[in-house]
Amino acid sequence: MLHKFINALVNIVYPKKCLACKEKLKIHLQNELICAKCLKNIKKNTPPFCSSCGRHLVKTNFAKNICPSCLRGKLHFDRAFSPYTYKGSIKRLIHEFKYKGKDYLGSPLGAMMIDFINEYNLPINYIDFIIPVPLHKTKLREREFNQAQVLAEAIAKKFNKGLLTETLTRQRYTRAQADLEINERLKNVKGSFSITNPQVIKGKNLLVIDDVLTTGATSSEAAAALKEAGANIVFILTLAH
Ligand SMILES: [Zn+2]
Ligand SMILES: [Zn+2]
Numbered sequence: 001m002l003h004k005f006i007n008a009l010v011n012i013v014y015p016k017k018c019l020a021c022k023e024k025l026k027i028h029l030q031n032e033l034i035c036a037k038c039l040k041n042i043k044k045n046t047p048p049f050c051s052s053c054g055r056h057l058v059k060t061n062f063a064k065n066i067c068p069s070c071l072r073g074k075l076h077f078d079r080a081f082s083p084y085t086y087k088g089s090i091k092r093l094i095h096e097f098k099y100k101g102k103d104y105l106g107s108p109l110g111a112m113m114i115d116f117i118n119e120y121n122l123p124i125n126y127i128d129f130i131i132p133v134p135l136h137k138t139k140l141r142e143r144e145f146n147q148a149q150v151l152a153e154a155i156a157k158k159f160n161k162g163l164l165t166e167t168l169t170r171q172r173y174t175r176a177q178a179d180l181e182i183n184e185r186l187k188n189v190k191g192s193f194s195i196t197n198p199q200v201i202k203g204k205n206l207l208v209i210d211d212v213l214t215t216g217a218t219s220s221e222a223a224a225a226l227k228e229a230g231a232n233i234v235f236i237l238t239l240a241h
Pocket of ligand 1: 019023036037
């Protein structure tokens with residue numbers, strides 16, 4: 001890809017900069033992407049987790065095992081997991097990955113998700129297929145690559161799982177979710193996914209991959225489409241939430 005080539009050149013010509021804060025990196029380690037300060041500022045998602053959306057549960061919700069937001073509205077996936085909180089350095093790295101064409105970040109970010117799967121013993125053995133949340137073709141043209149697919153490829157390869165990239169498709173071009181309230185988000189994505197060959201996923205356990213889970217509306221709608229087509233269990237794994 002052209003932008004990959006350009007990035008490689010930039011790294012040779014100019015001193016490397018921290019991808020999160022843009023400060024010059026003092027030591028040039030081969031895989032160093034961010035500075036020590038920004039590395040410290042990455043916030044891990046820690047247990048106890050909400051049994052639906054996977055967010056860290058604050059003390060008052062321990063007993064219920066579910067967060068107030070999930071209590072209010074049922075999401076269609078069986079359970080979601082996220083290793084990081086969407087702020088600070090992780091937010092900036094995801095931004096660079098998603099909107100600045102830095103597809104090479106897929107490998108280290110994918111590795112962070114793989115570490116989480118191993119650390120918390122996520123039921124990866126029960127998963128039949130891994131599916132990235134698709135982008136609508138107009139958005140794919142704008143961004144050149146689907147960031148969720150890059151992450152999904154890394155995870156599928158690591159755990160030797162089949163990757164389905166054509167089964168779940170995005171039918172409608174939806175408005176950017178970031179500008180919308182939760183109820184509007186749910187309405188905005190309603191019916192936006194469809195399944196091309198339902199027989200492939202019938203009775204199967206699926207792990208759906210995306211970069212960020214905000215309200216869970218997109219993941220929930222994707223899960224609804226998969227379940228309607230006959231999927232058994234649908235788990236969601238996003239890098240951050
Ligand atoms: Zn930094
Ligand atoms: Zn929740």
